Amino acid sequence: MGPRLLVFGDSLSFHGPEGPCAADEPRLWPNLAAGALGGRADLVAGFGWTARDAWWSLIGDPRVWADLHHVDAVVLAVGSMDTLPSPLPTYLRTGLRYLRPDPVRRLVRKAYLAAQPRLAVALRGRPVVLPAKLTVHYLDTAVGALRILRPELPIFGMLPSVHRAAAYGGVHTAHPGATAALAGWGTRAGVPMLDLPSVVGEHVRGGHGNPDGMHWGWAGHAAVGDAMAALMTPSLTPGHVG
DSSP states (O other), X not given: OOOEEEEEEOGGGTEETTEEOOTTOTTSHHHHHHHHTXXXXXXXXXXTOOHHHHHHHHHHOHHHHHHTTTOSEEEEEOOTGGGSBOSSOHHHHHGGGGOSSHHHHHHHHHHHHHHXXXXXXXXXXXXXXXXXXXXXXXXXXXXXXXXXXXXXXXXXXEOOOOOOOGGGTTOOTTHHHHHHHHHHHHHHHTOOEEOHHHHHHHHHHTTOSOTTSSSXXXXXXXXXXXHHHHHHGGGOOGGGXX
């Protein structure tokens, strides 16, 4: 029996070339990575999830608590959305869904989405959804908690992906700093990090993914699945599996 993976992800883990997919879509990278290892993946993810959302899921979802007793590895596939420009503070941006009545909500959301790329350019990509120091904080806290619960559990992460999204004015000024911060944290924490820009950078920048300029096509998912399986293989010894 192959390894069972628990993947905490953002929309990059379940969004294909034409839109979001069910978690059991076999062409998604978590399923491809698990399949290459002879196992299966359980995905816990959401649109726009950051490292903070993964931490909240880890401490607040009883399904996750149950899974953690049975999985053979954890992948913290978050951090990419943290680097995106967020002209409004996160709590205000995510709070748009609660506006009532419905016509007001739709009007405000439409105005915000129209202004977002202009503001991203004007403010040079600042502020971001989650500053790199907070991304590192939440990832580090999650890893610490996991190692208390399962000291032997292999844990993996990812460096932030790239984008060419018109919705953000093509702006991604926080990416280099966040990438350096997460790479340094991975080394200090002993968490192998998949270099997403090296794996899918050309795919995204070349316009081979989703038309939104952020999410990947199936070729991108295949490349990430293969790369993640290769990264995980040395750690998934027989003693860690089953």
